[in-house]
Structures are given as structure tokens and as C-alpha cells.
Amino acid sequence: MRPLHKTRNAFRTAAGLIIALLMGCTALPESTESRSGDLLIVYSGNVLGELKPCGCDQEEDQGGIERRMGYLKQVLLREPNTLLVDLGDNFKESTRQGKLKARTLMQALAKMNYDAVTLGDKDLLYGNRFLSGIQNIPWVAANLQLEGLTLAASRTKVLDNGLRVFITAVADPDLFYTSSDSNVSLSDPRAALQAQLAKARHSETPDLVVVLTHMTREKGLTFLDVPGVDVVINGHIEKDGDVIDMVPVNREGKIFVQPGPLGQKMGELRVRIHKDGGKTYQQKMVRLGSKAPMDPEMTQLYDAYNAEVEELFMATLAAKRKKKHNRVFATEQTCLTCHAQEHAIWSQSGHGRAYQALQEVNKSFDPECLVCHTTGFGQPGGFISEIDTPELKNVQCEMCHGTRLAHSQNPQGGFAKEANAACGRCHVKKHSPKFNFSRYWPRIRH
Template structure:
């Protein structure tokens, strides 16, 4: 048996299995990442790339498609739009089940029930009820598949770690107790566990009998799978950048676990891309960028715009003009995300503050300009004796975070724009 967590940057050439194996595609903690995001190539992820990989895998026996919770960050209206978009995309891709995570619960029961009504993918969690003990979602889904020429019943269950604090209106019971009735159901059993690896290991020792357990809250990249008894534990990473792929025999033995990196070379699925584009259109139509909260600037401070700096700082302006900072909004426009309030703050000046860049307005504040690093400088333009702050690593860190810019090193990047 081969167990590997090697991410495959190109295509979907998976580790060797056998013809007729059951293919299980799994991932978790999308955190609302519908598109590739970052300023370091290769950028990974995106639901349209996910759709392309799944389309290829589905050309043989139909795979089982699973997601292990935390679809979004559950932070306001935009994440509601994302959750609806993910539901639409999962329905189009033929997802079988979504195990719920703590972030999903923050969307509220009413919204989650609307999501369930919107998609064919079943929302499941065996140890979740309301405070009165009423079950809110199914404990499991039962699927029929031919594995190695034999018709088998596959039961997919989901639980959350009890340590997760339940939002108001929900109750999370002991996962081991909730799973006992399911540990012998069907011919092949798969568990989506929304909890950390150490909790997953403890749980599988209490309730054996599952072939594959997918856990959460692991590293950002796929973790090496481990085997405890007859159960293989696996985690696919976060933010929708990878898909885990497990191959199981008719007896439920996990033959292999691999991962597929959702890089540019895997292509895109046009139907899922259309769903993503429809989401961006909704973000724009609801004017979410201009509705984003903005904090006031210090008394007397105001933005001047990059062109106001050119007359006195021509050499610095020339260096800036040749940098990717000067084209930052252009990259968003090309991707159709120039009205996305999650993207624009790192591609324009002062979006988080009053007087900063607005949707399509104040073009002098478009792109990563002088005041992105030096702060609002209108008073300096009027009186050169008032010195703006010097830039430095602290100016870069809000946007060049590891998730979006994993190769960022201040000294290396500064050498490209030194002025």
C-alpha cells in the first residue's frame, strides 16, 4: 500500500491504484477562497480548477466528493454570498456531503437550512443539535458504489470536536457517543471529523471501524496520512488549494492517499467558472466595496495621490512606475475582482480609511502607491517640512502575509523597488 501526501503541481496524475477502486475526493476549511489568491506564483486554488480536476476523475467510476467544514470565515454579507456560491458549485460538481465546522455554525441555523435547500450536497453532523436536543442536520449519507466490480454500501458520517465552542442556539455532544450507532453501518465507512489531528487519533481509538477519517485544523498544505489500526487519517490542507484523493478497495482498505495541487495547469471548468463570475457580479451589484467599514484619519490628514509626489520625487516615481505595484489594480481588473472588498485593500491606497480609494472613484489612489507605505501625505505636499513616515517591513506585512505571499522576504522585495 502506498500512502503519500506529495502535492502534484501539474495535472491529476495520481499515485497508482487499481482499476475499480473507490475514489474519494476530500478537502476542508475553504475559508471562502473561491479564486486563486496571492502575489507569488504559482497561485493555487479556486473552485473552477477544482471543478476541472473533479470532471477528469469522474470519467471512470463516480468518485465520492466530500468537504470537511468551514466553507467561509462567516464574516458578514460577503461570506453569505460565498456560502451560496459554494453551495451552487458543489451542486454542479455533484458533491455528496459537507461536514459542518464551527465557522459554518456562525452563519446561523436559518441560513444553513437555506443553503441545504439550495444544493444537492448534504450538510451532515451527527453530534449537532439545537439547545433543546432537536437534530438539525442528517448524521450521515448512505451511498451505493461499485468497487472492484462489487456493489457496496458506503456510509459517510460527520462529527465536530466537542472542544469547539458552539454559537448560540447550537449544542455539540460527545462525538464518540454520536458515532457508535454508525461505526458498523454499511460496508465501507468514512468519517469527516472537524477537529485537530490529536483529537482525531483519540476518537478513532474510541470508535474504530472507519476506513478513512478526514480531519481538520491541520497545516495549510496536505499532511502525511497516518494509519491507526484499520483507519487512515488524512488532511488536505486549507483554503481550497489542494484536493485529497484516497483510493479504497471493496473491503474498505485504503490503498493510497495523494493530493492534487490546484495550479494553473489543471485548467478550469467553464460551468464552475460561470458560477464564480456570477458571485463577483453579485458582490459588485451590492456595492460591497463602498459599504466596507472605514476608519477616520488623524485630524488634518488626507491623501494626495501618487501623481502629487512625482514633481519632487521623480526618480522614486520612475522606479515605482516600473514595478508591479504600479499595476496592482490592473491585475484585479483582469481577474474581474476590482470591486471585491477582500482584494482591493491590497491593490489601492487607503481603502480602510475615510478619504481613501473608492469603487471606480479617486483614480489617483488606484494601485499600490506612495501613500500605501508612507501614509496620507497631503500636508507634506503643501509643506515639505512635514515629513511623512518612512516605509519599512511594517508597511508590507498587512498584505504580504504567508498565505498570499509565501516567498516574501523584505530585503529581497525591497531591492526590486529601492528608491
């Protein structure tokens, strides 16, 4: 491996000299010595539509566009020689609300001064028309073509300190298989990368070559071995709960890193380019937790999204009201008549004020929150809105004990134990990462 590398470098130098001579350049010594200096690469990705964390759990309360922008403004002030890249998979589900999120997220991204944003398979969820309607995103993709959208195959950024960074991006065609991918055509990522590297060598004279890959970790890692590549940043996520390995892989003066899930943390990769062209790296993840500053412009953008969610919610009410359902839930007020003691404990617990918790954060109209903070939202006979179904607010008895209309009219036992299995429907990892039955149950025992 080594000797081959040396020969190649020698060849590069020779080729450089010849080109320099042809161009009539006289400053020969300078062209043989690399520029040196430091830069910072900040990377994000795998956001899956997370505009703002739900706030269900303090520890998981991280990320969101407000904190990201707050953080970025601080970094760019402190570090002028910064390259900012995003690895894609910004969208999540093809629902109307999902699309609202996607648009808001892209509007946010357009304001964040990114240098390169690549497309993941999830980003085609709403088709090419949607993407081409979004302005000012510095798309980079070398092996991907999308009708109606201009994608740069590569970009070269010249930093304040004179360092030239060449950025290109390739995606794995195997990840693009759904019907929404019908407008996209992908070519072989390796061949596309080789073509870009050739271009870099001949016309861009970069000091650092950064390749953004969108593929599985295993596949992304193989691009680290491509001669001429210094840094590989790989993104891709399937779903919310996926664990992503954020530990860098160092290999012969090169590095491979991955952004974490849901925009909760930002990757910081510090690169030092030495006089002899060698490179050393330092990597860390920066948690966008509750102490991170919130950017007011992003708060405005989020509030506008939230207002649209409320509008959408109101617009769907009329249709829901028309559907007449037989009564399904007895409601806690009925249970109260015979189980006053249990009811008193319940009403003092978090379950008894779960709807209020949403009101306090201006989220009592968001379907994505109501499912777990009310009784039967989205189910026949379940919560519709505070006006329509005030008797179904909060996580009531029947969310754990099952619908018990029959029991409340003709009480018979034998179902208490079933409730033990209910917790896991709402106390999922994302919203209640510390959940543990033996520690949680005593807090609501009745």
C-alpha cells in the same frame, strides 16, 4: 489489543450467521466472506470561502470552484467507484460579501455530486436559517442537531462494483461556542459514533466504514482506535494562514487523513479491500493549479457572484460620498513635483500599476482586493472608487512613507527609514509567499 480484535471479529461472524439464519438466508458461505475490490475516496474541506484564488502569486494560484469542478468531472469519468466527501468549515466571515461567497460556495457544492458533507463550526456563521435555505447538500452529522435542517446521521453508498461504504460524521462540541451556534445542539461524539457503528453492523453490512470528524487533529486521531472504523477523515481550520498536516497516519489496517487549507488541493485516498477483509491504502494530494481545467458552469456561477460584489460596491458608494473628509493624502502627483526621479522609478514598478492589475481581472470593485492595490481604501480620505478618487489609484508613495501632506508643503526629512516596515502589511504570506526584503527592495529601489 490483537486478541480482543480477533474475538470481536469471531463474534461478528457468529452474529452474522445467526442473523442470516433468522432471515432464512441460505447463501451462508457468501455471507462469511467479505467483498473485495478498489475504491477511491476524494476529500475536500477547510475552504473558508475561497471561491477563486486571488492570483497575486503564481505558486499560490490554486484551488477555486472552477478548477475543483473541472477536476471532479475528470475523476468521476475515470473512476466510477468514487466516494466524494467534504469536511466542512466552508465559510469565513460574517460580512455581506462573506455571505454572498458562502451562498455561492454552497450552490457550487450542490452541483458537485458530493456523497457526504459534514458541518464544521464555521458553517454555522450565518445561522440555521441560512443553511436550511440551501438545497441539495447531502449533510451528514451524527452528533449534531440543527433547528430547521435535516441532517442524516449516516449514509451507505453502494458503489458500481458492489462495495458498500458506510459514512458517518461527528464534530467536537468544544468547537461550537459562539452566539451563532445557539440553534445547534451537540451530543457526545463517541457515544453517537458507537450508535452509528452498531447500526452499521446490524443493518448495513458495510465493506468499509468512513468516519468524518470535525475537530483538532489530536482529537480526530483518537477516533482511529475505535473498533469498526476503517478510515478517519478530519477537518477543521481556524484561519487563512493555518498550516495543516496532510500526511496520512497508518495504523493497523486503518488510516487517518486531513484535507489541506482553502480548497487548494484535493485529497485522493485509494482503498483496496482484500478478500480476507484486510485493507490497504494509498494517499496523495492533487494540486488544483493553473493547469487544472476550469469548468464553465462554475465560471458562470463565479461571475454571477462577482457581479453581486460589484452591485454591493456601487450600493455603498452613495454613503461613502456623503462623508466629507479633509484631505489626508498628498498623492503621487504632488510628490512628483519635487521627487521626479523617484516618481519615474515608482511609476514603472508594479506598485505604479497595481490598480490596473485588478482591472485586468475584473476586480477593481472588490473591497477584498482594493485594500492592497490602492491608496488608503477603507480609510478616511482614502480611495473610494475610480470615479470618486482617481488620484488615489495604485500603491502610492504614501502607502510606504506615511501620509505626507505636511511634508509636501513644508519639506523636512527624517522619516525615510519608516518605509522599511510598511511592506509586511501587504506582502503577507497568502498574497506574496516569496517576499523577502533584501530581494524585493532592489526591484523597486529609488
